[in-house]
Amino acid sequence: MQQLDRLFITIGDWFHSLLAQWLPEPVVSAIGMLLSALIIMTIAAVTMLYMTYLERKVVARIQDRIGPNRVGPFGVLQPIADGIKMFTKEMIVPTQAHKVVYNLAPVLAVTPAMMAFAVIPFGRDMVASDLDVGLLYLIAVSSVTEIAIVMGGWASRNKYSLLGGMRAAAQMLSYEIPMVLVVLSLVLMVGSLRLSDFVDVQTVPLALLQPFAFVVFLISAAAEVARSPFDIPEAESELIAGYHTEYGGMRFALFQMAEFVAALGMACIMVTLFLGGWRSWIIPLPSWLWFVIKTFILINVWFWFRGTFPRLRIDQLQSLAWKFLVPASLLHAIMTAVLVTFFPLVKDGQLVVQGAEWLTTTVVYFVANVVLLFVLMVLYRPYVRRTVRQLRVATPAATARQQEVQAA
Numbered sequence: 538m539q540q541l542d543r544l545f546i547t548i549g550d551w552f553h554s555l556l557a558q559w560l561p562e563p564v565v566s567a568i569g570m571l572l573s574a575l576i577i578m579t580i581a582a583v584t585m586l587y588m589t590y591l592e593r594k595v596v597a598r599i600q601d602r603i604g605p606n607r608v609g610p611f612g613v614l615q616p617i618a619d620g621i622k623m624f625t626k627e628m629i630v631p632t633q634a635h636k637v638v639y640n641l642a643p644v645l646a647v648t649p650a651m652m653a654f655a656v657i658p659f660g661r662d663m664v665a666s667d668l669d670v671g672l673l674y675l676i677a678v679s680s681v682t683e684i685a686i687v688m689g690g691w692a693s694r695n696k697y698s699l700l701g702g703m704r705a706a707a708q709m710l711s712y713e714i715p716m717v718l719v720v721l722s723l724v725l726m727v728g729s730l731r732l733s734d735f736v737d738v739q740t741v742p743l744a745l746l747q748p749f750a751f752v753v754f755l756i757s758a759a760a761e762v763a764r765s766p767f768d769i770p771e772a773e774s775e776l777i778a779g780y781h782t783e784y785g786g787m788r789f790a791l792f793q794m795a796e797f798v799a800a801l802g803m804a805c806i807m808v809t810l811f812l813g814g815w816r817s818w819i820i821p822l823p824s825w826l827w828f829v830i831k832t833f834i835l836i837n838v839w840f841w842f843r844g845t846f847p848r849l850r851i852d853q854l855q856s857l858a859w860k861f862l863v864p865a866s867l868l869h870a871i872m873t874a875v876l877v878t879f880f881p882l883v884k885d886g887q888l889v890v891q892g893a894e895w896l897t898t899t900v901v902y903f904v905a906n907v908v909l910l911f912v913l914m915v916l917y918r919p920y921v922r923r924t925v926r927q928l929r930v931a932t933p934a935a936t937a938r939q940q941e942v943q944a945a
Contacts, residue, residue, distance in 0.1 A: 542823045546662055549573075573665050577654045585797040586616035592840050599844030620790075628786035633694040642689035643784065643791035649681040650798040657805045658733050660815045660825030671732040672724065675806060676717060679761070682799065683709050689792070690780035701779030704769055704851060709761055711858040716757040718866035719750040722873035723810055728883045736814035738888055741895050744811040746902035747873070749909055751811045753866055755838070758803040760854070763796060765843035769851050804835040860920070865913055872909055876902060 540547070549569070556565045590605060590613065597604030605612030630639060656671035658664040668674055683706045690702020724730065726746075727738050735743075744751040760767035781792045808814060808831040815824035822830075849857070880898050882890050890898050 542661060542825070544823070545660070545825065570665075574655075577665065578651050581651060581654060581798050581801060582794065584801055585794055586620060588797050588801065588836065589619065589793075590616045591836075592843070595837060595840040596844040599841070623787055623790040626786035628788055631694060631783050634783065635692040635694070638688050638692035639783075640788070642685050642692060643788045643795070645688065646682060646685035646795040647791050647798065649678045649685075650795045650802055652678045653799075653802040654805070656732055657802075657809060658736055658814055659805075659828050660823070663815075663825060664733060667731060667733050670730045672720065672730040676713075676720075679799075680713070682795070685795075686780050689784065693780075693783035695783050698780050698782045701782065705763065705780055708763070708767065708769055708854060711855060712757040712760040712767075712862070715753055715858065715862035715866040716761065718863070718870050719747075719753050719757075720810070722747060722750050722870045725870070725873050725877050726882050728886065732809050732814075735810055736816060738882060739813040739816060740888075740890075741899050742811060742813045746899055747811075747869075747906060748903065749865075749869055749906040750873075751807075753862055753869070754807060754811070755835075756857075757862065758807060759839055759842060760858070762800045762803055764800060764839045766846040766848045767854060768848060769854055800836065800839065801832070804832045804839075807835055808832050861913075861917065865909075868913070869906075869909060872905055876905055 552572075553565060553569055556568060560568070593615075594604040594612075605615040608614040608618045630636065653675055655665045656668050656674055658667070686705045686709075687702045690698040690700070690705075693699070723735070723743060726743070727735055729735070759765075763769070781789055784792060805828075808828060812831045812835075815828040817824065817827050880901050882888065882898070
């Protein structure tokens, strides 16, 4: 098992020693970094292709359909066929578009999604760059995506594209705030911004200690990468296709790639922060295989969201972020600061909770999260009741208007 666990590290060491026989060490290190980046980007791109296949199959199963089944056995070659189609499509540029910004936007959208994988530990000792500020790096890199989306919408010279770009930017900025606040709670517990330290601390997954933070991060991450039911920027009934309405061929494919790779990266971050990263659960498997299993469990949760929940309106989406998630995340951060004072996990960079102490600490943190949820339910009960009454009043009126339109 140890040999399988260190399989990729062993291959990398062998290749490094092979090059070191003919090339100086600085050149070998540079080649190693370039090859690592190339391998990570290739795996991310191939995974993105088959995420589209998996999503179509999962949603088809939910909707009592078959899904892709024509190209290859069980339709497994459908992503390859889609890729060939994108490569062969004509790439038309609108006459009034700003050519430089229009062409740059898809490239700029996919770049930060790829850069995020540089600091994620995919297995034991399997991280391209274990930065001391890895978490801060991820937050900084992810913020570039909003710029690319607004660039694509503005450069298209299309009012639907521009509105979709502005919606996307507003949505991503809104949901970054609760996401960062719950991450702040975890940083208070771990006392580090290095992602490998988060994995080392999690003898018990932080999702059990902080279930409220896990749920808030899951919702915010889905909104951040525009997964259903938060795919407002691409609301076909309102905005045609949102910010990439005027894009076709490989330019459109790059935007789609950015969306799916960002979802993959966000799932990897959640696994690292909340689910113990590459740490095994009960069954002894290679660390990198456990990381892959956990990642695809989260990705399938988002696929389940798409097949289950209806799309939110833009006002509902913003209300959820600013009226509930932001204040709730802030209260959660304050609660965590108090808990860490009396029940710390780490002191002076060393894990202080050992053995049976984990049970006590887990129960305390879990109960505190349940109490916080109960307090929020009490505080928001009048608002929820008022919203439900408004919906009950609006629904018959909307139904009457639809009947009038159909009759006319």
